[in-house]
Amino acid sequence: VKKSMRVFSIKTVLLSKSWLFVLAFLIGEVSANDQLETSKKKLKCNRGLLKVVTVGGVERYACVVGKKEKESLPELSPLNWQARWWGRFGLRPKGTPLIASNRYRAEGELDKGVAPWTKAVLGARITHDLMSNIQGDEFRDNYSRNGKPEFELWNAYLDFSRTNWRVRLGQQQVAWGEAFGFFYADIVNPKDLRERNLGKLADLRLPIPMASVQWSARSLNIQGIYVPFFRPDRMPTQPSDFFPESSSNFGLPPGIVLDTLQKHRIDDSQGDFGGRVSGTLGGVDMSVIYFNYIDRQAHYRPVSNFPIGNRFLLESHHNRVQSSGLTFSTELSGGVIVRSENVYTPKRKYNVMSMSGFSEDDYSQRVHVLGVDLPKWDKVQFSFQGSLDQLGGESDTLLRDKNVTIGSLMFRWDLPHDQEFFAIASVETKEMSSLIQSRYLYPISRHHEFETGVDLFSGKEDSFFGQVENASRIYIGLRGAFNG
Amino acid sequence: MKILITSLFFLSFNTFAQTAQEIIKKSDDARMPTGDLIFDVWVRDFKKRQLEKETRYKVWSKGTLMSLVDTVEPERQKGRKLLMINDDLWFITPDVKRPTRVSFQQRLTGEVSNGDLSRTNFSGDYNSTILSEEKFKGKDDVWVLKLEAARKGVTYSSIKYWVAKKGFLPLKAEFFAASGKLLKTAIYSKPLNILGAERMTSVLIQDAIQATNESIIHYSNHKREKIDESFFNKDSLAQ
Numbered sequence A: 001v002k003k004s005m006r007v008f009s010i011k012t013v014l015l016s017k018s019w020l021f022v023l024a025f026l027i028g029e030v031s032a033n034d035q036l037e038t039s040k041k042k043l044k045c046n047r048g049l050l051k052v053v054t055v056g057g058v059e060r061y062a063c064v065v066g067k068k069e070k071e072s073l074p075e076l077s078p079l080n081w082q083a084r085w086w087g088r089f090g091l092r093p094k095g096t097p098l099i100a101s102n103r104y105r106a107e108g109e110l111d112k113g114v115a116p117w118t119k120a121v122l123g124a125r126i127t128h129d130l131m132s133n134i135q136g137d138e139f140r141d142n143y144s145r146n147g148k149p150e151f152e153l154w155n156a157y158l159d160f161s162r163t164n165w166r167v168r169l170g171q172q173q174v175a176w177g178e179a180f181g182f183f184y185a186d187i188v189n190p191k192d193l194r195e196r197n198l199g200k201l202a203d204l205r206l207p208i209p210m211a212s213v214q215w216s217a218r219s220l221n222i223q224g225i226y227v228p229f230f231r232p233d234r235m236p237t238q239p240s241d242f243f244p245e246s247s248s249n250f251g252l253p254p255g256i257v258l259d260t261l262q263k264h265r266i267d268d269s270q271g272d273f274g275g276r277v278s279g280t281l282g283g284v285d286m287s288v289i290y291f292n293y294i295d296r297q298a299h300y301r302p303v304s305n306f307p308i309g310n311r312f313l314l315e316s317h318h319n320r321v322q323s324s325g326l327t328f329s330t331e332l333s334g335g336v337i338v339r340s341e342n343v344y345t346p347k348r349k350y351n352v353m354s355m356s357g358f359s360e361d362d363y364s365q366r367v368h369v370l371g372v373d374l375p376k377w378d379k380v381q382f383s384f385q386g387s388l389d390q391l392g393g394e395s396d397t398l399l400r401d402k403n404v405t406i407g408s409l410m411f412r413w414d415l416p417h418d419q420e421f422f423a424i425a426s427v428e429t430k431e432m433s434s435l436i437q438s439r440y441l442y443p444i445s446r447h448h449e450f451e452t453g454v455d456l457f458s459g460k461e462d463s464f465f466g467q468v469e470n471a472s473r474i475y476i477g478l479r480g481a482f483n484g
Numbered sequence B: 001m002k003i004l005i006t007s008l009f010f011l012s013f014n015t016f017a018q019t020a021q022e023i024i025k026k027s028d029d030a031r032m033p034t035g036d037l038i039f040d041v042w043v044r045d046f047k048k049r050q051l052e053k054e055t056r057y058k059v060w061s062k063g064t065l066m067s068l069v070d071t072v073e074p075e076r077q078k079g080r081k082l083l084m085i086n087d088d089l090w091f092i093t094p095d096v097k098r099p100t101r102v103s104f105q106q107r108l109t110g111e112v113s114n115g116d117l118s119r120t121n122f123s124g125d126y127n128s129t130i131l132s133e134e135k136f137k138g139k140d141d142v143w144v145l146k147l148e149a150a151r152k153g154v155t156y157s158s159i160k161y162w163v164a165k166k167g168f169l170p171l172k173a174e175f176f177a178a179s180g181k182l183l184k185t186a187i188y189s190k191p192l193n194i195l196g197a198e199r200m201t202s203v204l205i206q207d208a209i210q211a212t213n214e215s216i217i218h219y220s221n222h223k224r225e226k227i228d229e230s231f232f233n234k235d236s237l238a239q
Helices: A004-018 A035-046 A466-471 B002-016 B022-033 B114-118 B233-237
Strands: A020-030 A049-055 A057-068 A079-094 A098-116 A118-133 A150-162 A165-172 A195-199 A207-217 A219-225 A259-268 A273-283 A284-294 A301-302 A311-318 A320-331 A337-352 A357-373 A380-392 A403-414 A420-428 A433-443 A448-458 A474-483 B035-047 B050-062 B064-071 B081-086 B088-092 B099-101 B108-109 B126-138 B139-147 B156-163 B171-178 B184-192 B197-207 B212-224
Touching: A057 B099, A098 A150, A195 A466, A219 B233, A301 A337, A301 A357, A320 B099, A337 A380, A448 A466, B022 B126, B022 B139, B022 B156, B022 B171, B022 B197, B064 B114, B081 B114, B081 B233, B088 B114, B088 B233, B099 B233, B108 B114, B126 B156, B184 B212
Parallel strands: A259 A311
Antiparallel strands: A020 A057, A049 A057, A079 A098, A079 A474, A098 A118, A118 A150, A150 A165, A165 A207, A207 A219, A219 A273, A273 A284, A284 A320, A301 A311, A320 A337, A337 A357, A357 A380, A380 A403, A403 A420, A420 A433, A433 A448, A448 A474, B035 B050, B035 B212, B050 B064, B064 B081, B081 B088, B088 B099, B126 B139, B139 B156, B156 B171, B171 B184, B184 B197, B197 B212
16 A cells, blocks of 8 residues: 555656656655654655655655756735824823823835845834923924924835845844833834833834844844944933933032033944844743944033033933843743843943043943743733843942832733723832833724823932923823725 | 455554544644645634624744744734744734743633644644543544643643544534633534645634633635745744
8 A cells, every 4th residue: 555655646746747856755744743754854855855745635745856946936025005193192290381292193114025035115104292281382392303293214124035044224123132111132223212211112212224134043043233323312302301300410500401412422433233143942032142332322521511501511422332131031830931131231431420520431231131921810911020220330320320220010901892901010119219101992993992091200309210200191092003 | 356455454444543642633634734834814702792803813834833823903903923933932013023922821812822823733732542432412423532731831731622533623622721620612613625625614712611702713715835934033023
């Protein structure tokens, strides 16, 4: 029976593509566990091409020895588009007067195959922030976007992907790390921190022009990146509620406002490079990262030793730093997921107040993050995360504490009819300042959802979260998404 | 004639002497073809018999150890993906653009767990024994099998599984937690000829406590298409 099956199978193969093969023979049935089986069979079929053929309804491996099939060019992927819009109507109850902060955003992305194995992606968005007091008088100049619509080119790149290689050229995001809510190992792209870390991480991570080359095998991924041009984090400026009320730290007299110039000076030539080796071994995701870059965050130098008008102006400076790190995540028994990030950045500059006045000093920064995701209990899930951000240096820093420890609790509840509620409570342990973010989503249709939530900062005036207490808000919003 | 008799003898002997593992293997194939495959999944969640949610997914599957489940509808959730490679599972969301490790047991939607969609073979994950042979609903001859998790991390701790002797079609499964508590029941139905063999195309999953809470998974549009292994790369898919 076996012999007749084999003869039949060989005939089937030879007849189907007779000009192609010199010899074909079967080396076993395709089992359910066929990934492992494939590797075994490949060893047996070292002189030929391993193919799967169907014989009498049963899939079998055939080792085909002879002329190889010419690889045909793949079809170009069709045009895909996504469009999203979002309107948010917020109220800041802690400021005086009561401030309404509304945001309107429309964004879109196209992708299409432009050559074999290559697709082009083009995305853009426009955001309009409108601030007014509760009586409706509009403030056009006191917000991050100056009351004008802000157009941003978002993802815009060419993506070439073939076999184990992927090359991506253009404006893009590269996300590293395992943490939620904050950026720690996620160091490649600059961040839009004009509203601190409020919002989705992918919305805050600013795409920048870069070249990314990835080689991947099944459980191993090696990525190299090169960023030709520097772009800093976007920080809040006066008089945004997100600009920290920390002028008292500088010993400035009352009435003098601390402000930063929009101009950024870099203390080195441009060109960032780095890479990441990541893999999964024995159920543990691990990655090692290294990045040599112009620091996205600034240290400041005074424009003059005296206030100009009522403003004490600072200039943003950026020096070259090198960060290296290790991340991992794994599943423990019972569906418990453990995540960790550890990043070391030596010689990072922070501002200090020394005998000679306002200056800067080098610090070694160590960040350790440990998170635990508990298994979903019915429709409820809890996650915990603790982070320790330490600066090793002699003197106290001006704009932040040397050690910042944040504990976060995330709660997610899947409600009936696809409603969703989630909340993140983060506490900075030294001053016990806190940030509570909660959001409730109600789907209106396949395309639209209603949202409402709060972002509540609290704590002492100069504490980690408390310094932007006036930026606390409650909001309602509407989101729409369309694809084609 | 001699050959025919011998062949028939071996064939009949084979049918009667199916080991539990062989039955599970063939029944896996009757649920989902192996090899490179793309298909659509439509999940309807019912609460107290009322339709609560509909979700559509597109699934890319390579063998039984690699799959990508991509949310297609509702459009506001488009881009949420579940990626399985061997015994590892990640959730990728456009909000973060980074893979997050999740467990197979975690609920995906309604009564459906991540593992119910991303992992469709029992034979690689469970050790099985035949409990009995009986008539299912007084009609089909079936094997009743007991499946025990072969290692930690699989979707269920144990499964009681009814497989029809004709065509190795799965008919029913009861899924248990490690404590022995019945979690949910699956009823397989709507056999159709898919890629050259009869396979079940619909699964009704009912909550063990609230039987009126149920999800119906419907599989369709199966296509064989070569999928490169590198497609299933969590870092590429996320970014």
